[in-house]
Amino acid sequence: MDIIDLREFYGTMLGQIARRLVQQRMEHLLPARDAGVVVGLGYATPYLGLLRDRAERVLAFMPARQGVVRWPSDRKCRAALVDETRLPMGDGTVDLLIMVHCLEMSDSASELLHEARRVLAGGGRLIVAVPYRRGLWSRFEHTPFGYGHPYSRSQLVRLLRETQFTPARWQEALWLPPFRHRFLIRSLGVLERLGAWLAMPPGLVMVEATKQVQAAIPIKPKRARNLRPVLVGEPAASARLEMPNVESDDQPARGVLSRRAP
Template identity: 40%
Template sequence: MQPDVLTYNRFYQRPLGAAAASIVGDMVMRHTPHVSGKRVVGLGYSLPYLERLMAEGALPVAFMPARQGVCHWPDSASPLSALVDVYDLPLADSSVDMVIAVHALEHANRPAAFLREIWRVLVPGGKVMIIVPNRRRMWAALEATPFGHGRPYSKGQLYTLMEDQMLSPLGWSTALMQPPCGIKLFAKSMRFVETPVRILGKNLGGALMVHADKQMYGTVVKSRRVPRTVPVVMGP
């Protein structure tokens, strides 16, 4: 079951959530260096990351799925958040420069349709950042954090899914190298552990991140091989 918006909000206000948002946010900014003046859509619960992009001059809106619920954001300005159907976004074709999906794809009942809708609203060459729980990592196994809900992905699975929907991966990384723990001192140490552990293995982080751009050329549908013989069950 997908956590609701209040659960996400409470998590990111706690020390563990604040540390996670800071670490993952650093990786987002590393892969999106030029956002000033760009129209950015956040899908799922992306507020901690949209706030950093907005501080760099991006023009963001936060779209939240109906099952999750929506909250007013930002607090000090006219609302830039809305409740939407993630399979039918209230946007024109080729109308945004970047989409960042956090706590979103892993909860999609139709992941291919979810990504195809992202493809529709992106401008030609537009960018998308997908952040999902990393399969076989501790963050995906523990339900105490939002990363422990929904379907986790491996890098290969996410690459294949995105390529099938004409989103061409440009690179990948992981974040949250240290297993989750609610102890305040433990949360504060997460940033210091992140870089040394990443040296041991790029795929050790609990959050998997793939950034891609929108392809404009068509894809060839993979043909299904038709068997030349049909199996028959013989009677006694």
């Protein structure tokens, strides 16, 4: 979706209610303090305000095809237009990466997650929010959750494991139908609680995943061995020349032929 459409949706009454409900559920996945360096990828600015006072730095990266808007409006700009598969961050420099309106819009989800793994620190965490495949919100195009590729839990788990992430915690939101009528919007809070109580399919699923770090295998030093030469095979008998036992000059030695001169 275009950045203008995303901004206009969150400016409507339905968008404001959806943001508040998603924030309440996302709060269970966010760190209470000392979040470190936080990056929002996609259109995550409606939810990054939760972390501005408990993080060392908060940045908003928006994909080039989507467009970019200034954020925050009351402080120094911390938003940038980026290629989501080539983030302008060094290896292992991000502590928390939040993807909203991003993964389901990407043409190469695996490449996107591999890039997320590159920039995340060793103990870094990834929070992904995507439309739920069986939910009502993925079937209506008047909300941003009706665009892109929705996911089920099993599909999301398989994709994360293939890119060396481990799913840890889950949250769900938006059980209410995406009504646009003003009268019905006022009762969405009641419908949200009723849908959760009835265990209906949610409109949005969120997962917190940790980066898998391969353990280094130490190289054992080779022991020096004392080598000694050994004989290989059976020893062969050597030919010995036996000298005759000569008793006197007149008598020939026993067992030896003699020849006298004529």
